[in-house]
Amino acid sequence: MSVVVIGDRAVGKTSMVIALHDPGTKHVKVLTDLKKYYDPDTGEAAGTSRKEEETLLVEVKLPGGERQIQVRWIDTPGEAWEKSKEWQETKLAAWQGIQTEVSQSQGVLLLLPPQRITTEEELRRPDAWTNNLASWLQFFNQNCATVQHILISIHKADLFCDIQAEAQRWRYEQLKGLRWIEYNEYIRNTYFNKADEIIREYNRQHSTSLRFFITTIKNPSLLELPWIHLASYLAHK
Amino acid sequence: MTRQTPKSAEIRIIGPRQSGKTTYLATLAYFPHKKQMKQLYAGMEITPVGEDAERLGRMAEDIIMQGNKLAGTFKTNIDYLPFYFFRIKIPSIKGMPPIEIELNTRDYPGKIFEEIPLPHKQSEVEPFIDDLFTANAWMVMLTDWEPGRDKTLYKPAFKKLCEEIFNKEKINPEIKNLRIAVVMSKCERGELWPCRLDPEEDLFRVRLPETYDFLKTKLSPQRLKFFACSSFGVLSDRIGDFDPRPNRYIPDDGSISEFNAFLRIPEQWQPYGLIAPIYWLSTGRTLHDHRL
Ligand SMILES: Nc1nc2c(ncn2[C@@H]2O[C@H](COP(=O)(O)OP(=O)(O)OP(=O)(O)O)[C@@H](O)[C@H]2O)c(=O)[nH]1
Numbered sequence A: 001m002s003v004v005v006i007g008d009r010a011v012g013k014t015s016m017v018i019a020l021h022d023p024g025t026k027h028v029k030v031l032t033d034l035k036k037y038y039d040p041d042t043g044e045a046a047g048t049s050r051k052e053e054e055t056l057l058v059e060v061k062l063p064g065g066e067r068q069i070q071v072r073w074i075d076t077p078g079e080a081w082e083k084s085k086e087w088q089e090t091k092l093a094a095w096q097g098i099q100t101e102v103s104q105s106q107g108v109l110l111l112l113p114p115q116r117i118t119t120e121e122e123l124r125r126p127d128a129w130t131n132n133l134a135s136w137l138q139f140f141n142q143n144c145a146t147v148q149h150i151l152i153s154i155h156k157a158d159l160f161c162d163i164q165a166e167a168q169r170w171r172y173e174q175l176k177g178l179r180w181i182e183y184n185e186y187i188r189n190t191y192f193n194k195a196d197e198i199i200r201e202y203n204r205q206h207s208t209s210l211r212f213f214i215t216t217i218k219n220p221s222l223l224e225l226p227w228i229h230l231a232s233y234l235a236h237k
Numbered sequence B: 001m002t003r004q005t006p007k008s009a010e011i012r013i014i015g016p017r018q019s020g021k022t023t024y025l026a027t028l029a030y031f032p033h034k035k036q037m038k039q040l041y042a043g044m045e046i047t048p049v050g051e052d053a054e055r056l057g058r059m060a061e062d063i064i065m066q067g068n069k070l071a072g073t074f075k076t077n078i079d080y081l082p083f084y085f086f087r088i089k090i091p092s093i094k095g096m097p098p099i100e101i102e103l104n105t106r107d108y109p110g111k112i113f114e115e116i117p118l119p120h121k122q123s124e125v126e127p128f129i130d131d132l133f134t135a136n137a138w139m140v141m142l143t144d145w146e147p148g149r150d151k152t153l154y155k156p157a158f159k160k161l162c163e164e165i166f167n168k169e170k171i172n173p174e175i176k177n178l179r180i181a182v183v184m185s186k187c188e189r190g191e192l193w194p195c196r197l198d199p200e201e202d203l204f205r206v207r208l209p210e211t212y213d214f215l216k217t218k219l220s221p222q223r224l225k226f227f228a229c230s231s232f233g234v235l236s237d238r239i240g241d242f243d244p245r246p247n248r249y250i251p252d253d254g255s256i257s258e259f260n261a262f263l264r265i266p267e268q269w270q271p272y273g274l275i276a277p278i279y280w281l282s283t284g285r286t287l288h289d290h291r292l
């Protein structure tokens, strides 16, 4: 059972998993010690330079009961996804290893940066965010034919929305669960509306449709949702 | 009431991808309307037995009830396919004797059904066909009625299966007792719901004419029967009072509705027609309550 976390450099891949471990979230807790991935004083993750693999023991509280699951977590270096493809060419073997890992995994969690137009580069190319997502969808199309769960989250939600309000609205509780389809529809319509057309196009052609999230290490309730979603499937394998 | 020894039934569930096979079994394991059912028929009980069948019930709770959908069953080696055991107690219904069924069942990946008629896939399909003949009953779940699929998938698949039946029963006469239930799933859909009362006439003969005619000429009524079922059912507060709005949600996100439907109101989850095919497959008798 493996879950691969992918996304551009510094999008927050390593920090996300560390935050599930320390301080931890209410319904998902990574029990495996992850201290080697971060500076315990500052809590900052070191940049991932090569593919890291760790078998995580994760405790989840599902409506049907509490469960411990083992998840093989694969952290991929952000550089691998740089659009220049330089990394992919110079480290061909490592790149192919990552592709294989992704294609054989149970679940893929893609983290996207917030959509903001701040840099000059972004001002010149207002569609950059959507184009970036489009190239990820192409990557899924080519590599994820048998991946059952593809989750896409805009990370660092604290930079673009009222995380308290959203967390209040979409609170997962063990007994009540969460209406996932409503959450998914809301997130897609609210935060992914710019990419509506390409998402529809992808869903039309694939039987496993995409699931959407917003996450931030600053809010444990939002942060744990993609992991609860995955766990509800992985716990029954 | 006379107690009878439990009847054992060995059923294989097959059908194309996304036809609702796994959802059907998870619904059976969880039996969301058990309370209402017990009011209707005291003594009605469905018990999943063993780890695998119990897991199906938890999947209903953790996934279907939560507004998610089950993941597709991926094609694997037949040896990895679990057996699901159920103990089913059905009290006397409309003059029929009470019965206890020990059900042993297996849920095939849809891909295999789609590969049955393909000559170049025969080596992959063969172990599954062999396994089919270790059972005394098959449940074939279909969900769409595109003329193309009627002609190019369902009929050829049944053609191949019937060839196998006729070859094998020459050697093993027991196969003459094999029963096949052909089930139209997801029948809460508006255009199907009124047809559920006579599925043979109003669903299969009308919507899948090629497949229907083929099956009727090849198999006697003792071996072949048509059913309609819906794991999600329609909205309603009280049993028997069917508010005909489907209890399902189909998101408008570009996906094909067949691949992507969700239970809408879990509190009103009242599946339709779950038991009738199992009852007929294991006894050869028909249940005269179309809700079951
Ligand atoms: N504001 C904000 N910053 C975050 C969040 N998550 C991570 N960060 C910051 O983003 C930076 C990059 O985080 P990492 O976890 O190292 O990112 P990564 O994707 O693993 O990066 P590579 O290993 O280089 O691919 C760090 O400075 C984090 O503190 C978040 O939710 N909100």
Ligand SMILES: Nc1nc2c(ncn2[C@@H]2O[C@H](COP(=O)(O)OP(=O)(O)OP(=O)(O)O)[C@@H](O)[C@H]2O)c(=O)[nH]1
Pocket: B015, B016, B017, B018, B019, B020, B021, B022, B023, B024, B069, B070, B071, B072, B073, B074, B108, B109, B110, B111, B185, B186, B187, B188, B229, B230, B231, B232, B233, B248, B258, B259, B260, B261, B262, B263
């Ligand atoms: N409308 C409706 N949809 C249903 C019903 N039962 C299942 N579905 C949906 O149909 C799709 C496929 O369901 P599955 O149970 O996974 O189908 P399957 O036949 O096991 O598919 P494979 O494992 O791929 O062979 C999912 O989106 C389900 O939510 C039903 O009774 N009504």
Ligand SMILES: [Mg+2]
Pocket: B021, B022, B023, B071, B072, B073, B107, B108, B109, B110
């Ligand atoms: Mg299935």
